[in-house]
Amino acid sequence: MNYNQIFNEEVFPLRDKLYRFSQSIVRKNDIAEDVVQEVLIKVWDKREDWKDWNNMNAMIFTITKNLSLDKLKSKNNQLRPIPEGYDTPSETRGPAQKAIAGDIHQIIKQSIEKLNDIQRMVIQLRDMEGYTYKEISKMTDLTMAQVKVNLHRGRLELRELLQKQL
Amino acid sequence: MSRTDLITLIDKYLNAETSLEEEYTLKREMMRSDVPEEYHYLKEVFSYFDAEKQHTEIPDFDNPANSASGQARVISFSWIYAAASVVILIGLFVFINKNTNTFDEDTFQSPDIAAENAAQALEYFSYQMKKGTDPTLKNVKELDNLNKYIAIFNQ
Numbered sequence: 001m002n003y004n005q006i007f008n009e010e011v012f013p014l015r016d017k018l019y020r021f022s023q024s025i026v027r028k029n030d031i032a033e034d035v036v037q038e039v040l041i042k043v044w045d046k047r048e049d050w051k052d053w054n055n056m057n058a059m060i061f062t063i064t065k066n067l068s069l070d071k072l073k074s075k076n077n078q079l080r081p082i083p084e085g086y087d088t089p090s091e092t093r094g095p096a097q098k099a100i101a102g103d104i105h106q107i108i109k110q111s112i113e114k115l116n117d118i119q120r121m122v123i124q125l126r127d128m129e130g131y132t133y134k135e136i137s138k139m140t141d142l143t144m145a146q147v148k149v150n151l152h153r154g155r156l157e158l159r160e161l162l163q164k165q166l
Numbered sequence: 167m168s169r170t171d172l173i174t175l176i177d178k179y180l181n182a183e184t185s186l187e188e189e190y191t192l193k194r195e196m197m198r199s200d201v202p203e204e205y206h207y208l209k210e211v212f213s214y215f216d217a218e219k220q221h222t223e224i225p226d227f228d229n230p231a232n233s234a235s236g237q238a239r240v241i242s243f244s245w246i247y248a249a250a251s252v253v254i255l256i257g258l259f260v261f262i263n264k265n266t267n268t269f270d271e272d273t274f275q276s277p278d279i280a281a282e283n284a285a286q287a288l289e290y291f292s293y294q295m296k297k298g299t300d301p302t303l304k305n306v307k308e309l310d311n312l313n314k315y316i317a318i319f320n321q
Contacts, residue, residue, distance in 0.1 A: 004231045004232075007230075008232075012229050012231070016222075019222070019224055019225070020219070029225075033227075037228065040227060044230035045230075104210050105214060108210060108211055127211075127215050128215045128219050133182075147182075148182040148183075149182075151182035155179070155180050156180060158211065159180065159207065162207040162210070162211065166206060
């Protein structure tokens with residue numbers, strides 16, 4: 001088994017997806033960067049075990065998810081929730097406020113950040129990365145039903161948040 | 167796609183019952199201009215996902231398979247900050263110590279030369295100060311003459 005070749009062809013090219021995935025959980029670029037670098041090293045160090053992994057892709061995402069959640073739980077990396085009405089565009093905006101707060105991209109980003117960790121994770125994997133429900137289920141250790149329920153609730157909550165603002 | 171079909175597909179999407187193909191179709195339909203007002207937000211959400219996927223700046227990750235030892239280790243940002251602080255502290259300590267030593271060495275190593283230099287400097291200072299003595303005496307003489315004339319007038 002040529003470990004180098006497998007790693008370079010199947011694992012290392014995943015770094016973009018892993019970074020975006022970790023970012024969706026930890027919501028901080030530098031922590032996501034640390035997580036992905038650590039995942040790449042961990043996967044490489046476990047190369048002797050690759051033969052026992054049924055689905056390498058899913059396994060790598062699972063490691064990334066677990067490490068990201070660990071980082072998120074660590075005291076230093078916890079994000080403080082944004083207080084209601086603070087730094088978010090009001091529902092009735094004048095032209096000047098629209099110019100300042102009308103950055104649609106920012107509004108959507110902030111709304112996604114308000115979803116819970118699981119909802120953010122499944123939306124990221126489905127709507128951005130385009131994985132099937134089955135693949136997401138394996139990557140996240142959730143059942144197919146749980147994946148769909150979280151996706152459904154997350155999308156509804158996003159609609160609730162965005163229909164008011166956009 | 168008719169408006170009714172679009173709304174049905176959106177409902178299916180919200181219920182997480184769509185296949186990847188159906189979601190692709192939905193995204194394509196949403197990019198058209200005649201999207202019902204209440205679903206404009208979804209059009210923006212799809213654009214956001216596309217933009218994020220294409221424009222997220224990905225850091226340069228080290229490939230452990232290509233590293234010499236194959237056993238690369240992660241150095242987290244917090245450790246880098248800590249290491250940088252230690253280097254700055256050591257640098258400051260060395261710099262301050264070096265400055266103090268330089269000050270001591272001037273006189274400590276050769277006190278005789280230092281004393282000689284100091285004497286020369288004082289002598290030069292004294293010479294420069296003396297320069298003012300002669301003109302002052304001359305002016306005082308002139309004042310004496312003036313006093314004599316004043317005394318004559320007073321008599």
